[in-house]
Amino acid sequence: MAFFATIRQTRSFRYPIFICIIAANSICTAFAEDQPLAPTAFNEPDSLPERVGVNGQSPLVGMTFVDDLESNVRIHELTLRLPSGNWEMTCVHVRSSDGRYNAQLEYDLTGVTSREVTLSFPTKHSAWLATLRASELALLAELNCHSGSTGEPSRRLATIGWQRPREEPKTLLLLINPGQADDVKVTNLADASRDYRCTRLQNGTFVSYNTLCQLPMLPKTSSIRVKVQPYSFGKKLVPTVAEVVIP
Amino acid sequence: MLATLWPIPLTFKIKAETESLTIQTAQTLFPLWNFSNAVISDYEGNEEIFTGPIQFRPDVEILVNRIGHGPLMIRARCTGTESSVGEKFDENSTVDRLPPEIVVRVDEAILTRSNESFVFPVVGQIKLGSQTSYGGSSPLLKEGKLSLLCPTLVGRSRFESTSVDLDPGEDVEIDDASGPSFGLIFVDERPGLNASYSTAGGEARIKRFGSQGYAVQGSLLDRIANDPVLRSFWAATVALLGWATWWKKDSNS
Numbered sequence: 001m002a003f004f005a006t007i008r009q010t011r012s013f014r015y016p017i018f019i020c021i022i023a024a025n026s027i028c029t030a031f032a033e034d035q036p037l038a039p040t041a042f043n044e045p046d047s048l049p050e051r052v053g054v055n056g057q058s059p060l061v062g063m064t065f066v067d068d069l070e071s072n073v074r075i076h077e078l079t080l081r082l083p084s085g086n087w088e089m090t091c092v093h094v095r096s097s098d099g100r101y102n103a104q105l106e107y108d109l110t111g112v113t114s115r116e117v118t119l120s121f122p123t124k125h126s127a128w129l130a131t132l133r134a135s136e137l138a139l140l141a142e143l144n145c146h147s148g149s150t151g152e153p154s155r156r157l158a159t160i161g162w163q164r165p166r167e168e169p170k171t172l173l174l175l176i177n178p179g180q181a182d183d184v185k186v187t188n189l190a191d192a193s194r195d196y197r198c199t200r201l202q203n204g205t206f207v208s209y210n211t212l213c214q215l216p217m218l219p220k221t222s223s224i225r226v227k228v229q230p231y232s233f234g235k236k237l238v239p240t241v242a243e244v245v246i247p
Numbered sequence: 248m249l250a251t252l253w254p255i256p257l258t259f260k261i262k263a264e265t266e267s268l269t270i271q272t273a274q275t276l277f278p279l280w281n282f283s284n285a286v287i288s289d290y291e292g293n294e295e296i297f298t299g300p301i302q303f304r305p306d307v308e309i310l311v312n313r314i315g316h317g318p319l320m321i322r323a324r325c326t327g328t329e330s331s332v333g334e335k336f337d338e339n340s341t342v343d344r345l346p347p348e349i350v351v352r353v354d355e356a357i358l359t360r361s362n363e364s365f366v367f368p369v370v371g372q373i374k375l376g377s378q379t380s381y382g383g384s385s386p387l388l389k390e391g392k393l394s395l396l397c398p399t400l401v402g403r404s405r406f407e408s409t410s411v412d413l414d415p416g417e418d419v420e421i422d423d424a425s426g427p428s429f430g431l432i433f434v435d436e437r438p439g440l441n442a443s444y445s446t447a448g449g450e451a452r453i454k455r456f457g458s459q460g461y462a463v464q465g466s467l468l469d470r471i472a473n474d475p476v477l478r479s480f481w482a483a484t485v486a487l488l489g490w491a492t493w494w495k496k497d498s499n500s
Binding site for chain 2: 180183207231233236
């Protein structure tokens with residue numbers, strides 16, 4: 001009532017028009033933020049090979065915040081979690097555990113302000129990929145990467161998942177290719193007093209990776225340094241250290 | 248006839264020459280493993296030479312590797328909440344608690360002595376073959392045989408229902424077993440490890456790196472074809488039916 005009284009008193013429509021413009025702008029902004037970000041480059045295989053070769057790729061194959069590793073992936077969208085900062089682009093690596101699918105996507109993050117960014121994943125193999133469980137399709141998001149990046153884990157990484165987390169993720173899940181190692185441990189270097197043993201993934205075909213590490217995230221941290229330490233009969237092999245940014 | 252369909256307990260009997268196997272210790276008492284001049288180390292690199300028995304606790308994963316005529320490597324680690332993989336008893340009967348992860352190494356010179364061989368009794372869940380098959384110097388299952396034993400319909404003996412040859416590079420695991428596996432590992436002047444064990448119940452899964460593998464279960468056909476008692480019973484029944492039919496025809500004519 002007071003609103004209409006104000007209009008009547010001022011005898012002007014400038015105020016409601018101003019309000020409408022602001023409201024329309026907010027709706028447009030919200031709609032724009034909900035629109036998935038399309039990739040600027042997408043490199044995926046045309047066909048899925050029946051036989052795959054095994055090569056010496058980086059030990060850290062995936063890093064995600066999935067709630068349930070046994071549920072099937074929701075294939076069309078990805079959720080990238082970002083802290084505030086000037087991020088230029090992200091390279092997302094998607095690898096299936098059986099080694100048949102290996103794709104790289106690049107997204108332009110210029111001007112993105114949201115903490116959770118929805119990324120579109122316009123794959124032509126969605127029917128096959130949708131049959132995989134979250135533990136069978138690894139995601140790795142590299143920040144401010146260069147075009148054609150191979151995903152070397154010395155760079156900065158962001159957490160990424162197949163769907164929006166229902167609540168603030170408390171655990172970071174790392175998918176590892178242990179190579180010749182018979183044991184793998186992960187450490188948050190901010191809390192180096194404690195390391196966490198990784199476990200072998202069961203019930204599936206695991207060629208690209210076969211080990212799952214769960215690392216609890218310390219609260220109120222903007223980034224953590226994660227160390228993946230493989231062992232062969234007690235002897236330390238070359239570790240992998242990655243910096244992970246957390247919103 | 249109904250007895251043919253009656254479910255019967257199955258036993259898997261496995262004999263293999265392998266370079267790697269993994270044991271998950273059961274809640275039952277694990278047998279003592281005797282060592283001679285073994286080097287025990289922890290993950291921090293502290294080493295000691297040890298002669299005597301070691302007893303592993305429940306919820307410990309023991310990985311046993313030996314490639315060719317090389318050293319015997321054993322890695323044990325806790326998989327539960329325990330803070331020790333077990334105890335070691337030295338020659339003075341002193342009991343020492345072991346750390347949560349240890350590596351035991353027995354050098355090839357000790358293993359290839361002609362008058363000495365190591366026998367390790369095993370109780371637990373056994374996985375045969377390598378878990379690290381990413382090329383290079385990976386330990387593998389060399390060869391073996393998996394037999395499925397079933398009890399005969401009458402009596403206490405068992406018959407071989409079916410058998411599968413195990414090929415190089417395969418992994419063997421028994422899922423949903425009704426209890427732990429029991430068996431022995433032999434380490435001597437022969438290359439690798441020789442394992443022989445049996446497991447009651449469940450389903451054997453044979454996998455090769457990169458594949459989902461296949462399952463081995465007892466089938467009704469195998470049972471009918473191989474159980475000597477059941478086979479005799481069915482043969483007698485068919486003969487009796489044949490004779491009855493012939494007698495009926497003969498009496499009608």
